[in-house]
Amino acid sequence: MSSTFAPSIPRFDFDDNPETASTLPAATYFDPGWFELEKQHIFRRSWRYVGHVNQIPRGGDYLTDFIVDQPVLVLRCRDGSIRAYHNACKHRAHLLLTEARGSLKSKLITCPYHAWAYDEAGSLQAAPHCESIRGFERLQIALDPVKVEIILGFIFVTADPAADSLLAQIEPGVERLARHLPGLEQYRLADTVTFDIAANWKNVGDNLLECYHCHPAHRAFVDLVDMDTYVVETTGIWSWQGGICRAQNSAYALPEGLSDFEREFVTFYIWPDVAFTLFPGSRAIASFVFGATAAETTRQVFSIYTPDGELDAVTADICKYFREVLGPEDVSLVENVQKGLHSMSYSRGRFFVDPERSYFSEHAVHQLHRLVYQHLQASIHA
Ligand code: FES
Ligand SMILES: [Fe+2]
Known part of the structure; x- marks a missing residue:
């Protein structure tokens, strides 16, 4: 009989290879004992x-x-x-x-x-x-x-006095972000959209970190971003998703005449629970925090920053698109996943990861699961 280390979770291993790995066990998304371990080993130690x-x-x-x-x-x-x-x-x-x-x-x-x-x-x-x-x-x-x-005017804190420098861990991503939007240190908060979600924080993160669901679930998004150009790169504790936007699309109006670089939609994820998103056509940047509030609840705060704190017409359109379309679409997905995770018929799934790391590949989700496993490994196998 296998032993357990948290009330409803048998001890388990995790495969470092995203092409062959299974996801974290479903109970890690709702077990209160596991959540206590995450508080101790993840949230009190990370930025x-x-x-x-x-x-x-x-x-x-x-x-x-x-x-x-x-x-x-x-x-x-x-x-x-x-x-x-x-x-x-x-x-x-x-x-x-x-x-x-x-x-x-x-x-x-x-x-x-x-x-x-x-x-x-x-x-x-x-x-x-x-x-x-x-x-x-x-x-x-x-x-x-x-x-x-x-970092670039964005404030990070950690309760761990011995934590390694965050910048040292994410510097290439920060430099890339700064090339897209110079002068972020001067930016001002322009708008905030908050969703209280009935789902575990990892579930919200999983959904952010893959675009396998974009075709079935986000009709306007796949019209905005040309999925043939979409790439997902993972490194250490961060990942970078990017794709070139189409000027003509059903999500929001993009100005004509922008270069490919200027039309890159970007999501820069930083472990454990924040990402920064760039929306082409606008000088705005959004922070997207998916902060755990309990084992099965997450407060998702989407804050948009602009050079002068004002919302121009394109940026106002983006906020409206996020508030009314993209945000609610994702909230519905993750809340329905959260219910499914309780099913006695489900324990662990497979990451869909292809050798080419195509747009639909879920290797950034595997990265999140691997980081969670690494932080709790000692407790799992104690
Ligand atoms: S003065 Fe702060 S708790 Fe009493
Ligand atoms: Fe989504």
């Missing part, structure tokens, strides 16, 4: 995209987020630098900042519960009545920092 520097332009401006269950805050300091901390008060753990975005009312981060106040360096500066508390060492109390990396 999370939280926003663009121009969302916090002035000293005292901040963003907050949750890396699954870990509250974090990102603060623009008065010297212009950006720092991040765990967003939990050292007294009795109230969230220090409760809004998703805002500006400090003073030079201090003041907890709303009992008014402990921390400076930009995280040091506790005030704790009302602390003089009368025996053995209370105010100067020894400080917020725990969260590592920050800013």
